Amino acid sequence: MGRLCKREGSVYMAVQHVSLGVTIVGGGMITNDLLLPSLYHLQRTGLVRNIDICALNTPPLKELKENREFQEAFPGQDFRPHPALSEGPDKLFPELYRDVVAAMAPGNMVVVAVPDNLHYGVVQHALEHDQNVLCVKPLVLKYAQAVEIEKLAAEKGRFVGVEYHKRCDRRSLVARRAYALGQFGAFILGEAKLIEPYYYRFSNFQNWFTCDRTDPFTYIGCHYVDLVYFIAGLKPVEVSVHGVKGKFPNGNEAFMWSHGRVTWENGALLSVTNGLGYPDDAAGSNDQGLVMFCEGKGRSGLLFHDDHYRGVAYSYQEGIGPGGSRYNYVSPDFYRVVPWEGPGYKPVGYGYESVAGITQAIHRMESETAGMAPEAALKARRQIIRKVDAQGLIATPANSSINELVVEAARMSILQNAVPVRILYGEKPHIEIKHP
Numbered sequence: 001m002g003r004l005c006k007r008e009g010s011v012y013m014a015v016q017h018v019s020l021g022v023t024i025v026g027g028g029m030i031t032n033d034l035l036l037p038s039l040y041h042l043q044r045t046g047l048v049r050n051i052d053i054c055a056l057n058t059p060p061l062k063e064l065k066e067n068r069e070f071q072e073a074f075p076g077q078d079f080r081p082h083p084a085l086s087e088g089p090d091k092l093f094p095e096l097y098r099d100v101v102a103a104m105a106p107g108n109m110v111v112v113a114v115p116d117n118l119h120y121g122v123v124q125h126a127l128e129h130d131q132n133v134l135c136v137k138p139l140v141l142k143y144a145q146a147v148e149i150e151k152l153a154a155e156k157g158r159f160v161g162v163e164y165h166k167r168c169d170r171r172s173l174v175a176r177r178a179y180a181l182g183q184f185g186a187f188i189l190g191e192a193k194l195i196e197p198y199y200y201r202f203s204n205f206q207n208w209f210t211c212d213r214t215d216p217f218t219y220i221g222c223h224y225v226d227l228v229y230f231i232a233g234l235k236p237v238e239v240s241v242h243g244v245k246g247k248f249p250n251g252n253e254a255f256m257w258s259h260g261r262v263t264w265e266n267g268a269l270l271s272v273t274n275g276l277g278y279p280d281d282a283a284g285s286n287d288q289g290l291v292m293f294c295e296g297k298g299r300s301g302l303l304f305h306d307d308h309y310r311g312v313a314y315s316y317q318e319g320i321g322p323g324g325s326r327y328n329y330v331s332p333d334f335y336r337v338v339p340w341e342g343p344g345y346k347p348v349g350y351g352y353e354s355v356a357g358i359t360q361a362i363h364r365m366e367s368e369t370a371g372m373a374p375e376a377a378l379k380a381r382r383q384i385i386r387k388v389d390a391q392g393l394i395a396t397p398a399n400s401s402i403n404e405l406v407v408e409a410a411r412m413s414i415l416q417n418a419v420p421v422r423i424l425y426g427e428k429p430h431i432e433i434k435h436p
């Protein structure tokens with residue numbers, strides 16, 4: 001199948017419709033709550049062909065297979081599990097994703113949804129095997145790794161999109177435009193908050209959310225740091241993060257709460273509070289929001305986003321809300337399945353739109369270059385990637401690696417009692433401890 005499409009300049013070229021084979025690496029919460037249902041819907045639209053999911057062992061794969069909401073929303077749709085479900089629940093397959101990805105034909109898509117500290121290895125492996133990548137945030141935990149990924153992706157002409165879904169929230173997009181038009185003035189002081197539910201402490205988080213690997217700022221604070229960068233276009237130049245430790249039920253020690261201060265290139269300050277502790281009994285499902293005060297001409301400006309209570313509250317007959325609660329603040333904005341003209345239900349919300357946006361970008365790039373000679377296709381893919389980088393809407397290694405600098409600085413700071421860590425830009429961006 002083909003159609004004519006106008007690309008760069010005025011040359012019309014044949015476009016082949018390809019559909020993407022997708023392998024999701026990681027079968028945990030984010031795969032269940034957002035990635036798989038979004039990809040199921042994209043399978044319906046023809047963008048996605050087969051879906052394979054590779055996890056560390058079989059229990060999460062079984063849960064995904066048995067998820068009633070998927071069966072109701074996406075009747076007849078399914079994925080191929082790796083390892084096979086006949087394997088025992090305790091047998092671990094940490095390297096299996098390597099074979100599954102290596103077996104894919106070039107130019108398809110790997111979705112990386114493993115714990116933060118494993119992203120780097122999986123993304124590199126996918127690129128080495130000529131795959132495009134959708135990676136959940138944060139892309140990686142070190143700036144140097146983001147640069148390596150950017151280089152490898154450019155060399156291969158394969159797309160890497162980082163799934164910072166808050167960028168796709170309409171309120172962020174409206175704010176980005178309004179800020180660029182100068183409607184607020186210049187950001188000067190702000191507060192960002194994202195407190196995830198207490199019940200997370202009883203999940204698989206116990207096995208990886210440990211002090212040596214991550215912390216609340218790195219895990220969720222990065223969303224709002226990215227958002228301030230996305231809205232205001234300012235670069236962060238200093239980070240200090242204080243952590244409060246606690247223990248998971250299995251005895252592993254973690255930073256359960258964190259308080260960060262990010263200084264921006266114009267001297268603005270952002271306070272970032274995060275934690276795994278929003279009460280399960282509360283109306284939730286978590287607490288989050290952003291406030292930005294700005295300096296204008298003869299008056300100040302304000303951006304206030306309540307991302308917690310979005311104006312919808314339900315009280316259920318049963319305790320079907322997050323954490324088993326009955327009364328809930330329901331966000332129709334992030335991700336919900338709703339009735340539509342087709343079978344089952346369809347996903348809506350900025351979470352879905354973010355996954356769809358990256359998948360569509362990859363699909364478009366592969367479709368537009370499918371019929372070309374290899375060298376020409378590589379050149380064209382590189383051009384398309386550079387255009388997305390420059391546009392700055394989809395987060396890519398090239399346009400969002402301030403996030404890796406911030407995360408790297410935050411990890412250094414939280415492990416050394418909130419020492420301020422500076423981010424230095426220039427030819428070789430790097431971080432260093434700020435000495436008094």
Ligand SMILES: NC(=O)c1ccc[n+]([C@@H]2O[C@H](COP(=O)([O-])OP(=O)(O)OC[C@H]3O[C@@H](n4cnc5c(N)ncnc54)[C@H](O)[C@@H]3O)[C@@H](O)[C@H]2O)c1
Binds near residue numbers: 027116205
């Ligand atoms: N708001 C967001 O953008 C958001 C929300 C939640 C999670 N995340 C990110 O998603 C990632 C995963 O988080 P989660 O909440 O789903 O965690 P989780 O602990 O629920 O799931 C992790 C999954 O990774 C799998 N896994 C671990 N090692 C593996 C390996 N070697 N090979 C294959 N699979 C392996 C496990 O089997 C498990 O299914 C993290 O990076 C997290 O930061 C992002």
